Amino acid sequence: MPSPTRSSGQTRSAGPRATHCPTPKIPTRNRKKLLRWWADVKATSSVRDWHALSQGGPQPAEGALVTxxxxxxxxxxxxxxxxxxxxxxxxxxxxxxxxxxxxxxxxxxxxxxxxxxxxxxxxxxxxxxxxxxxxxxxxxxxxxxxxxxxxxxxxxxxxxxxxxxxxxxxxxxxxxxxxxxxxxxxxxxxxxxxxxxxxxxxxxxxxxxxxxxxxxxxxxxxxxxxxxxxxxxxxxxxxxxxxxxxxxxGAIVHAPLLNAPRPTNGASSAGLYERRISK
The missing domain is CATH 3.30.420.320 (DNA-packaging terminase, C-terminal nuclease domain)
Known part of the structure; x- marks a missing residue:
């Protein structure tokens, strides 16, 4: 779990723009309150954001099994x-x-x-x-x-x-x-x-x-x-x-390659997979 010692509003460099990474102003001895705070952060974050921003383990979406x-x-x-x-x-x-x-x-x-x-x-x-x-x-x-x-x-x-x-x-x-x-x-x-x-x-x-x-x-x-x-x-x-x-x-399927064609001219996202969602 990330250290809660930084003050709220502290920023980290993220290229040309600084990304805010707020942390709680909660004494480290108040473990229960800290756990509740981080549990709330996790519950309100996507899986990818939680790992990337709060756990230091980015998960690039390009390698996922489905998009x-x-x-x-x-x-x-x-x-x-x-x-x-x-x-x-x-x-x-x-x-x-x-x-x-x-x-x-x-x-x-x-x-x-x-x-x-x-x-x-x-x-x-x-x-x-x-x-x-x-x-x-x-x-x-x-x-x-x-x-x-x-x-x-x-x-x-x-x-x-x-x-x-x-x-x-x-x-x-x-x-x-x-x-x-x-x-x-x-x-x-x-x-x-x-x-x-x-x-x-x-x-x-x-x-x-x-x-x-x-x-x-x-x-x-x-x-x-x-x-x-x-x-x-x-x-x-x-x-x-x-x-x-x-x-x-079933057969084996892999996620699209990084250079897979993207939808054009208003085509459905399903076009990436060369089929349409039918009714």
């Missing part, structure tokens, strides 16, 4: 589509230290996967299981997909326990059946599991039901060389693998 242009192109909150199968997907966290990915969506009658919810956060197993069950109840999900490479039977136990606890608390009707828990065996290695899903985005098999800032930021900044394992990317991969299993055999 922001593509993510904007597949963002669609207006097309009328009928859900055929509603699902929740979970990428469990390691004891609350990492972000537990929890993503909701459905397979539409247009044969696309629509991602509708992202409630991911750094949570313990007790917390992410309750949040996933609540989302499953709210969306009437028929199935909960769980990334089976981590946790295995533990995931089934904590989800079942959380569902029962929420019923006992009156937050889920007692007579409502718990969704099926279905394990998804994703490919080992972030790159191998994420590239086929990027391919589905390029082929317009996956759309976002509106703007999802955190999810889009992870996809637009994570690079194959990164050592971290973003939970939102994993959860969205698990969702697509569960709803369209053939994606697990």
């Amino acid at each position: 922001r242009d593509l993510l904007r192109a597949i963002r669609d909150g207006v097309t009328n589509v009928e859900p055929q199968k509603i699902a929740i997907s979970i990428d469990p966290s390691g004891g609350g230290r990492d972000v537990a990915g929890i993503v909701g969506g459905f397979l539409g009658d247009d044969n696309r996967v629509w991602i509708t919810h992202d409630v991911s956060a750094a949570m313990s197993s007790a917390e992410w299981s309750r949040r996933a069950c609540t989302l499953a109840h709210d969306t009437n999900a028929a199935v909960i997909y769980v990334e089976w490479n981590f946790g295995r039977d533990m995931c089934t136990l904590v989800i079942s326990t959380a569902w029962k606890a929420l019923q006992d608390e009156g937050k889920i009707p007692v007579k409502k059946l718990m969704p099926l828990i279905d394990p998804v065996h994703a490919k080992q290695g972030k790159l191998l599991r994420a590239e086929p899903i990027a391919q589905q985005m390029v082929e317009d098999r996956v759309r976002l039901r509106g703007m999802m800032t955190d999810l889009e930021n992870e996809w637009a900044t994570w690079q194959p060389t990164d050592s971290d394992s973003p939970g939102r990317i994993d959860a969205s991969c698990v969702l697509v693998y569960g709803l369209i299993p053939e994606a697990n055999q």
Whole structure:
């Protein structure tokens, strides 16, 4: 975490212009207040800005697996589509230290996967299981997909326990059946599991039901060389693998080269990928 010793308003040189980098006037001994301040900075920053400005680890967007242009192109909150199968997907966290990915969506009658919810956060197993069950109840999900490479039977136990606890608390009707828990065996290695899903985005098999800032930021900044394992990317991969299993055999796709042609004459950003977003 950056040192909070600089006074507010201190600037750093950034070429011909100085970029303001405010820091809190909080005594270093007040750890709780400092943690709250930096947590607020992180919550109000994009993933890329947080790493570049506050962690000293810039992430050039050019090397990301998908571009922001593509993510904007597949963002669609207006097309009328009928859900055929509603699902929740979970990428469990390691004891609350990492972000537990929890993503909701459905397979539409247009044969696309629509991602509708992202409630991911750094949570313990007790917390992410309750949040996933609540989302499953709210969306009437028929199935909960769980990334089976981590946790295995533990995931089934904590989800079942959380569902029962929420019923006992009156937050889920007692007579409502718990969704099926279905394990998804994703490919080992972030790159191998994420590239086929990027391919589905390029082929317009996956759309976002509106703007999802955190999810889009992870996809637009994570690079194959990164050592971290973003939970939102994993959860969205698990969702697509569960709803369209053939994606697990998908082809490899790479981000456009730096000299890739740019849209001209008002062409859609999807033109970068030589296809149009169809209705």
